[in-house]
Amino acid sequence: MSALAIPAESSDATERTRLGLISTWQDCHWCYNEAFLEFTGLEREKFESSVKTWWGDRQLWLDMLATQIAKTWGCRLGLDQDLGIKWHEVADEWIDQAYIEATASVTTPPAKAILASKSVPLAASLLGGLRPTKATALARTTCELCGASFAQRLEQCPSCLPRKPVLSASHKERDAEARAAFWQRLSPAPFEETMSWEEATELKWCQGGSGGVFVLKVPQGAVCLRGAQLSPGELFAQLLAAALGVRTAQLRVVGPHESEIKSVRGGLQRATPLEEEHGLKRWKLASCDSLAVMEYVDGVPMMGMPAHQHIGAVRERTLWVQLGRLMAFDMLINNFDRLPLAWSNDGNLGNVML
Structure with missing residues (x-):
């Protein structure tokens, strides 16, 4: 391929x-x-x-x-x-x-x-x-x-x-900043609601993980999509997190025999991409029989100055309790791709949303 x-x-x-x-x-x-x-x-x-x-x-x-x-x-x-x-x-x-x-x-x-x-x-x-x-x-x-x-x-x-x-280079830069601000203002689509895939309007591709993830704007809000090439371990970790009360992004798989898969693919093709290359990357999903629909987490990645400012403004203990539970959960499932805990690698704090 x-x-x-x-x-x-x-x-x-x-x-x-x-x-x-x-x-x-x-x-x-x-x-x-x-x-x-x-x-x-x-x-x-x-x-x-x-x-x-x-x-x-x-x-x-x-x-x-x-x-x-x-x-x-x-x-x-x-x-x-x-x-x-x-x-x-x-x-x-x-x-x-x-x-x-x-x-x-x-x-x-x-x-x-x-x-x-x-x-x-x-x-x-x-x-x-x-x-x-x-x-x-x-x-x-x-x-x-x-x-x-x-x-x-x-x-x-x-x-x-x-x-x-x-557009000149300066105009293009201002236009890109305006579009980025638009995505930052989006709210997550309620995960339990039925998505209006046929009314999808905007598309953004985010790098990270295996193949990245697509963020799609539908009338209900923003939702994430990626190829559903998930291992049994990933699915088990998702179910275990829910059972233990650890806050992680919700996920479900739309299979090739479900009627919804056609609507999801149609929404992906109709949506206007943020950048030209984002639109081209849609073809990466063409070979995926199933698609993973994931909750869009509205927050700040735990890295850089935005995270520093966000944490500095937090006064209640809820955030720290949730981070502590997440650390314990990662230790339990041996997930070294998030927080630098007991492993030799540096982790990826971009995978933690505050």
Whole structure:
């Protein structure tokens, strides 16, 4: 199984590239980031050496180069059914705007045509092995304004969506901070309630553990999801913690034969990812027959200044009693991946939420 965890029937290079292009298309262009490198297989050093520092805003130039390469591959594969018949036109418009923004502070900028010459050798590494494909069974919808059919995951019709302005690095940073603040304000979804998976709107991937975890925003609040490749020991520890009154995140498994599994997968695909690479990582769950639904714990990780400030403000003994119970529980089940107690490793305080 590849790093993208795409199903075996879609594992050839053509389909892998097509799915990668669809998943990482965002705001009329492609971004140069880890997700782009992951599904394209391009070498970081070779890619970045194609852009010179004196050209202007380096990140915008890298994004333009990524978009130019992706556009070349997309035209070969035929992405009209997935991104709309005008996708290559809006990509060109984005490049035009990005070029103006990237070279605004440069006295003698390079010609925009240099993108084409730089993209040719990079795109050629994969272009010969690509063949036109028919779109696979991705969820589709019809635009109410123009009647065009497009991939449902795009949420807006690519043929008539409003053009978004190119953002500078400072604007992108402020936008990222605003989105991070949005996630911090989310409340956990009541775990005992039925989740409205079909109304999921936002998606975030968090690194950690085995494969990380996805946080999904549904009308009830936030809930966590990951592949349910759980060992019997993990499930036993969850049940034992509940029996002993040790506060841990609740967990349940949705199996392949349960009707809910289709709704969960649909919610994952419909939700808008926080970052482009978060959306691409959704394919990691494609090979999982079952999914683990976990309680979203609203708190502060027990590390760094936020934890120091939180603990300093606590006056009651409840927190310390709960931490003591957690320490004793970890000793009982021999869990060394949380608190540095009787083991030689340093543990991971990020796994403790205050």
